[in-house]
Amino acid sequence: MNFSNVTIVNVHFIHGTNKLSVGRLALKDRKIFFEYDPEFIKTDLQLSPFKLPLKPNVQVGDNTIFDGLFGVFNDSLPDGWGHLLLDRKLMQLGINPGQLSPLDRLRYVGSSGMGALIYEPEIKDDAFLHNKDxxxxxxxxxxxxxxxxxxxxxxxxxxxxxxxxxxxxxxxxxxxxxxxxxxxxxxxxxxxxxxxxxxxxxxxxxxxxxxxxxxxxxxxxxxxxxxxRFDRYEEGRLHIHTISGLLHTSHHLPNLDYEIIMRTTALLTRDTRECEKQFRAAVFNVLSHNRDDHAKNFSFVMDTQGIWNLSPAYDLTFSSGPAGEHSSTIMGEGKNPKLAHLLRLAEVASMQQKKALQIIEEVKSAVSKWKIFAKTAGVTSASCEMIQKAINRIGKDMVT
Known part of the structure; x- marks a missing residue:
């Protein structure tokens, strides 16, 4: 693995079986710039409509978030475990990880990232993988x-x-x-x-x-x-964009509300069915005590025609968010969201209360069978009982 700092990175997009040039990222004076390829503008594919709209001329990144990188490209970067591994590898090579710019890190992602974006020139990993169980x-x-x-x-x-x-x-x-x-x-x-x-x-x-x-x-x-992986299919790859990248909001900070998530869903998809799916996911997260519901755990998928839909739901598990609260509040409430908060969220989605209550009851029915699913999966009795108690506490506030 050979590292050298760069100031230019070329961005490409896998569109069906074709590889399209999206544009160029540039680093100068500690600022990141991006300019779309004129030919890509003609495709009318809005890869990031809110923060990197499809238009000619150079656009400048916001230095107050993502180290100045545009959110759609920040979505490609590994965080947590993947970030730690790369930093340890750099230190092993005698390289200070702090010397790498976001553009350098995108080069390591290359063609291996989530979604349909690839970055060149790519840094190839020369590690030989042995078969391991x-x-x-x-x-x-x-x-x-x-x-x-x-x-x-x-x-x-x-x-x-x-x-x-x-x-x-x-x-x-x-x-x-x-x-x-x-x-x-x-x-x-x-x-x-x-x-x-x-x-x-x-x-x-x-x-x-x-x-x-x-x-x-x-x-x-x-x-x-x-x-x-839902970003891969037989003919190619699908473009993925998280709420974090779309809105330029850090998933490390609990500064998001489901109202914003719902309004973003409506604006991006322009489809009431997608809003209903988002509402169902919100209800599930509340009733099942999945409180790690931060901005990177909500994503959208763009098809080859440029149409946006919700991605399949992922990272669903029992979890406690910051200070035990939801990472994303439900109409302002993070600690003890109640039925009234969910119904107000349904109003944001222009959903009739009858439909909202139907979805809530359907999710409640599934969550009430927690012990059955736990037994099927092999969850220990201690974990099963602990989670059941949390579900019961939440259920008391959800009487319809």
Whole structure:
């Protein structure tokens, strides 16, 4: 792996089977600039309509967020686990990670990031990947977390696929399909994979659109939770944009409300059905105590015609947000959202109360079967009871 700082990065877009030039990113005087390729403007594909609209001439990034990088490109950068791995690799090479600009990091992402954007010139990772089973890789992730053992950095970095999120994960090919497999962080309960799989089953029963998922077997425990990547399909790749990138809001700060999420959904998709899906997801997050509902956990997918829809729901699991509250408040309430808050959110979506109550009841019905899903997934009795108590507390405030 050879690093050298750059001031120009070319951005391309995989559109069906074609590779289109989107434009150029430039770094000068600690500011980041972007200019669309005139030919791409003719496609009328709005990759980031709010913060990087499709128009000629140079646009300047906002230095107050994402180190000046435009949100649509910041979405490509790994954070959490992937960011940590790259920084450790740089330190191993004697390079100060602080010397890298966002453009340098995009070069490492290259063609491996989520979505349909690729960045050139790409920094190729020359690590040779040996065949390893998931238990071996899980052991490497734990040793790296506990002992800061750099012996496994190359292997873990090469398998990471520029994915985001705090938990260790790898990208693997299963029957010519790309899957994302998660491993336990040291702060996670030992049955975290089973819990997340149970939540996946519960969300599906509640009517949420979710990606295909399963528990990959382990010789040592309950298995590893994996999901099929929804940004990849047989003919190519799909453009993904998070609420964080769309609105230039940091997912590290609890400064988002579901009202903003709903209004963004309506404005971007112009489809009441997508607003209903977003409302159902909000209800599920509230009733199931999924409070890690930050700005990077809401995404939209753009098809080849430029039409936006909600992405499948992801990162659904029992979680407590900042100070035990939702990362995204529900009509201003983060600690104890009640039925009234959800009904006010439905009004924002111009949804009739009858329809909102129907969705709430459907989600309540699914969440009431938590113990069934937990048993199917292999959740421990201690975790099952702890989560059930939290669900019961929330349910008392949701009597319709």
């Amino acid at each position: 998931l238990d071996e890789i899980a052991n490497e992730t734990l040793q790296f977390q506990e002992n800061h053992d750099v012996e496994f950095v190359d292997d873990l970095l090469a398998r990471n696929g520029s994915s985001s999120g705090v938990r260790p994960k790898i990208v693997v090919s299963v029957n010519n399909e790309d899957w994302l497999i998660k491993f336990r962080a040291t702060t996670d309960p030992k049955d975290i994979s089973a819990i997340e799989y149970a939540y996946h089953l519960m969300a599906k029963d509640a009517g949420l659109i979710v990606p295909r998922a399963k528990l990959f077997p382990s010789k040592k425990g309950l298995g590893y939770f994996g999901v099929k």
